[in-house]
Amino acid sequence: MSEKDRVQYKFMIPTDLKARIENAAHDHRRSLSGEIIHALEEAYPDPLSKEAELRLAAGAAMMLKPVKPNSEFTEQYDLVLAYIVERFGLDDAQQAERLINEVWRDKATRQSILIDQVHGWIENTLTPWIIKVSQEPSPLGVHPDDLAKT
Structure with a gap:
């Protein structure tokens, strides 16, 4: 990150929180600023473009596809x-599978997807979505299990 990509921002935090951040920074071998930036990046990840998200969703689907x-x-x-159906406005799971296969056919896409990125997408995007839809009705009015079985 270059100097022109940085902004200095001064703020007040409780003394005990600063001590906890310093301890975490020491444990992770980071500076205090580095630890704060890491925590903020984890809490506020950079949003993906729809295309990038589709590539990661396709990668997750191919990793999880049952034999x-x-x-x-x-x-x-x-x-x-079910997530792909809802997120990309598809009609059913068959359309989602066709879209996944279309994305996956591209060799450059397959080679550009890193397992760590897919795991991050599962943890940061798919898991919160699963929790959300399991607690409240889907905008489509059906449970994700029902969508996947269509």
Whole structure:
């Protein structure tokens, strides 16, 4: 990060919070500023473009795609499909699978997706979505399990 990409911002924090941040910075071998920036980046991740999100969702789907029906990761795969249906305005899971296959056919896309990025997308995007839709009705009026089975 260059100097022109940085902004100095002075703020007040409680003494005990500063001590906790200093301890964490020491444990993670970061400066105090580095630890604060890391915590803020975790709390406020840079939003993805829809195209980038689709690539990561496709990567997650391909990682979780079951080898045979009702095998390991079937439920997680169905949730990824349900997310894609809702997020990208598709009609059903079959459309989501066609879109995933279309994205995945591109060799450059397959090679550009890193496992760590997919895991980050699952943790930061898919998991909060699953929690949200399991607690309240989907905007489509159905549960994600029902979407994935269509």
